[in-house]
Amino acid sequence: LDLAVKFDPQYSQAHNTRGSLLRDLERLDDALAAYNRAIEIDARNSMAHYNRGNALRDKGEAEAAIEAFGETIRLRPDFAEAHCNLGLVLMGRQQFRDALPWLKQGHALGLKRADWTYPSADWVESAERQAEPENRLEQVLAGEREPRDALERIEFALLLDGKSRHAESARMSAEAFAEDVALAEDLSSHHRYNAACSASLQAARGEADAAEWRGRALEWLRADLAAREKAPSELVATLEHWKEDTDLACVRDRLADMVSDDREGWTKLWADVDALLARAREAK
Numbered sequence: 001l002d003l004a005v006k007f008d009p010q011y012s013q014a015h016n017t018r019g020s021l022l023r024d025l026e027r028l029d030d031a032l033a034a035y036n037r038a039i040e041i042d043a044r045n046s047m048a049h050y051n052r053g054n055a056l057r058d059k060g061e062a063e064a065a066i067e068a069f070g071e072t073i074r075l076r077p078d079f080a081e082a083h084c085n086l087g088l089v090l091m092g093r094q095q096f097r098d099a100l101p102w103l104k105q106g107h108a109l110g111l112k113r114a115d116w117t118y119p120s121a122d123w124v125e126s127a128e129r130q131a132e133p134e135n136r137l138e139q140v141l142a143g144e145r146e147p148r149d150a151l152e153r154i155e156f157a158l159l160l161d162g163k164s165r166h167a168e169s170a171r172m173s174a175e176a177f178a179e180d181v182a183l184a185e186d187l188s189s190h191h192r193y194n195a196a197c198s199a200s201l202q203a204a205r206g207e208a209d210a211a212e213w214r215g216r217a218l219e220w221l222r223a224d225l226a227a228r229e230k231a232p233s234e235l236v237a238t239l240e241h242w243k244e245d246t247d248l249a250c251v252r253d254r255l256a257d258m259v260s261d262d263r264e265g266w267t268k269l270w271a272d273v274d275a276l277l278a279r280a281r282e283a284k
Contacts, residue, residue: 012042016051023055031055046075050082057089065089080109084120087127094162096131103127134159141168150180154191161194166202167209170195170216184220187227196220197247204250211262214251218265225269229276236284239277243270 019034032055038048053068069086072079083106090099107120137156139145147153153176160169173195177184184192199217203210221242228235242248252270255263 012038012045012048014038015041016045016048019048019055020051023051023058028055028059032059044075046072046079046082049075050079050085053082053085057085062089062093078109080106080113080116080120081118082106083109084118084123088123091123091127091130093164094134094159096127096134100124100127100131150176150183153179154183157191157195157198161198161201164201166198166205167213170198170202170213173198174216184223185227187224187231192220192224196224197245200248200251211259214258214262214266217248217251218269221269225272225276232280232283235280236277239273239280242273243277 015034015038019031019038022028022031022034032052035048035052035055038045039052042048049068049072053065053072056062056065056068066086066089069082069089072082073086076082083102085106087099087102087106090096090102103120103124106118107124110116110118110120133155136145136152137159140147140156147156153172157169157172157176160166160172173191177192177195183189184195196217199213199220203213203217228238243252251266255266255270258266
């Protein structure tokens with residue numbers, strides 16, 4: 001294919017096919033460069049747009065993948081796979097209601113083809129099932145109803161976090177813990193740790209309330225660390241995850257950017273994490 005591209009650099013489909021081979025090799029940046037070149041040559045190459053969407057999805061670039069699949073569908077409205085994959089990306093973002101019409105359309109288009117192998121009926125069913133709590137969440141946020149209980153608040157917190165609505169997620173978790181403190185103390189569920197991650201991600205946005213969210217994250221992680229020290233099961237794996245989790249990057253890897261009061265508290269936390277981790281490793 002390199003020879004084909006070299007022989008005819010303006011052959012869009014050769015660049016597209018080359019991109020797909022590079023994607024199979026997990027060379028995603030190179031694959032994207034090939035797809036981009038194919039589209040530059042022929043902006044109506046729907047397969048290049050579709051394959052570009054898949055590579056972007058592989059890279060975790062959901063917004064760009066959605067745009068690529070959308071352009072694919074604009075060029076080829078009957079492209080069942082593009083409808084389904086757009087819906088799947090939206091599901092990955094916890095946008096089940098938005099995903100449902102794309103999945104339904106993809107499923108309907110796919111059923112017209114003898115070669116259709118996508119489990120699209122299962123995806124439609126899953127989106128329908130998960131859209132129901134999403135509908136309840138929007139009613140709660142609009143003040144039209146109250147959560148049934150603290151556990152439903154946790155369910156809503158997870159949904160909000162998946163939508164990158166981190167402040168609302170952390171607030172929902174705080175309300176759940178105030179209603180039922182056992183949810184925070186249940187280490188196997190990781191509810192308090194997840195809430196700390198939401199607060200950290202909100203702080204990372206650098207808005208006016210960043211210090212407040214860092215403080216809330218520190219409070220929750222402090223409480224979790226103290227509880228885990230008393231229940232050392234899987235302690236090494238848990239703390240190693242803390243030290244690598246990208247959700248905590250702004251309160252772990254960028255301490256120098258904090259004001260002194262914040263920096264002191266977080267420096268102490270991570271020193272305590274390191275000390276406890278060292279003792280736990282020795283005890284194994």
